[in-house]
């Protein structure tokens with residue numbers, strides 16, 4: 001603890017500033033939550049590679065960077081990065097920072113889409129009953145930090161039986177631009193009522209200018225029969241750190257479909273955890289990570305089958321170039337009670353350079369006896385005979401490679417139902433590989 | 436058009452082509468026959484530029500140029516087409532997208548304008564009709580899940596789209612039902628012209644009933660051991676390869692050329 005003090009000092013000062021600023025909002029429970037989380041962060045400190053959960057991902061660079069929270073006075077201007085998709089896709093949008101109280105989103109009968117701070121101020125009961133109840137920070141320093149510092153971010157709630165006419169887009173530009181060494185802790189809470197349907201798009205973007213860190217947590221609650229399509233799209237600047245958690249709680253017969261696309265960033269770690277806590281819940285995780293240069297990208301998923309008749313399908317694909325390093329850790333837990341679970345997981349990697357590396361680690365913890373579970377990992381290069389086939393039709397080797405990589409990634413990209421977003425993302429993945 | 440001289444090639448230290456001589460002129464159709472493992476596909480792949488095969492001796496001239504010194508994609512845009520015996524499946528790669536890129540690579544090389552999506556589609560539809568290929572196949576990834584016959588038909592379709600000068604068709608007739616064989620043969624005959632040459636690698640007379648070759652060659656053990664006119668194929672169909680082997684016994688290695696007409 002002692003020797004780590006220096007790096008943590010900045011966080012303590014920032015925490016005092018923050019609590020002075022926001023203490024009046026949201027009531028005692030929130031102040032109490034922040035204090036507990038901060039205490040927990042101080043006890044945990046940043047993880048090291050001696051920590052089993054962080055064995056392959058060193059966050060030393062994050063720890064050492066003199067990261068401070070952005071100044072809310074507005075002195076930190078944020079350069080808007082290029083958007084993911086061509087303008088024109090129809091959505092409700094909240095952009096952070098910059099969405100002040102009462103701004104953006106939509107509020108109508110049975111629907112709340114707005115800044116988390118507004119939802120807290122309004123003392124909406126579903127906020128207190130769900131916020132920080134699912135994303136556990138006891139053993140996770142970054143989630144603890146996020147919980148202590150949460151300020152910007154969104155709250156979305158659909159009452160039972162609602163279907164939104166368009167997707168909700170939450171845009172989080174990385175804290176950069178004029179500001180140097182900034183850290184942001186976006187926090188989002190999404191509660192989808194029984195039988196309701198929602199499409200949620202979260203984008204995290206950054207410019208290449210400066211070191212910055214985004215430490216995001218999204219909590220999602222799906223009540224009975226609720227359906228959520230969730231796109232979590234990441235395009236960070238080359239000096240950016242991104243640590244993110246998506247924590248999903250699924251009630252009976254709910255369906256969660258996640259599309260997580262990650263590119264850019266110096267160090268990226270995205271954890272997606274789903275707890276299937278009602279019978280017949282269905283969870284589908286699709287992921288694509290693309291890394292080049294010296295980027296490090298770590299994808300972790302935990303699918304916890306707690307009740308019978310649940311299904312889960314997971315496919316994560318990675319494309320690695322140059323000296324990039326990727327980690328995939330996919331854990332499936334089947335509780336004793338969760339009979340008739342059907343869980344399948346697959347991780348496929350395409351390695352384009354001799355110096356790129358992947359550590360892929362599936363983990364199955366199965367306590368029930370009547371289940372179907374499978375997992376598989378592949379790590380390969382471009383197929384020589386496919387390459388030759390394309391060249392024999394006149395395609396330049398560079399073009400042929402690109403088409404084959406595209407073919408590999410399209411299994412994930414084609415799953416993106418919002419056409420403009422799919423096109424933008426496809427183009428982005430390719431520019432990333434060419435850079 | 437094509438001059439193969441004393442071509443030797445090996446793979447993994449094993450010599451497979453052991454002195455091939457072959458001259459193919461514009462407007463000609465040459466059939467190459469021979470037992471399994473004799474080196475037919477190896478020859479075809481070496482001509483297309485596959486680098487798994489190491490050329491250890493000999494030379495190949497294509498339109499007077501040194502073919503072996505050219506990259507596979509250059510050979511393709513210069514007009515050499517290989518119809519694969521086993522076309523690969525490439526899941527995830529859209530057929531239309533791939534083929535348009537290929538057609539435009541050829542056009543760009545010829546100094547022609549690239550086709551846009553609309554013009555490309557119009558051309559594709561016209562050519563598909565000729566080989567009676569369903570448009571749905573083009574909507575699928577390249578060869579993905581195609582039946583054996585569909586793959587071969589798709590190869591012929593690609594050939595007609597790319598309009599090569601020299602087409603090397605490696606067992607394009609294998610695995611085709613009678614109707615498909617006729618369709619494919621029809622496609623090849625439409626393609627046949629005084630400016631073009633075709634090398635048909637085949638095991639069966641059936642194809643040659645529809646696409647009548649000017650020359651027939653027998654390859655055995657990496658050498659062309661016999662050449663003749665279209666009747667040679669029929670003789671082979673009746674009597675197999677054993678008699679050729681016996682006949683070639685003494686005179687092997689002569690590397691016969693197409694007989695002077």
Ligand SMILES: Nc1ncnc2c1ncn2[C@@H]1O[C@H](COP(=O)(O)OP(=O)(O)OP(=O)(O)O)[C@@H](O)[C@H]1O
Nearest residue numbers: 446447451470471472473474475476477478487520
């Ligand atoms: N990549 C390779 N590695 C090892 N051996 C090879 C390779 N490619 C071809 N061969 C060998 O070379 C020989 C000739 O093969 P080739 O495919 O040219 O025969 P083919 O005449 O086309 O036969 P078929 O009629 O069965 O298609 C065979 O013995 C084959 O096993």
Ligand SMILES: [Mg+2]
Nearest residue numbers: 475476477520
């Ligand atoms: Mg063969």
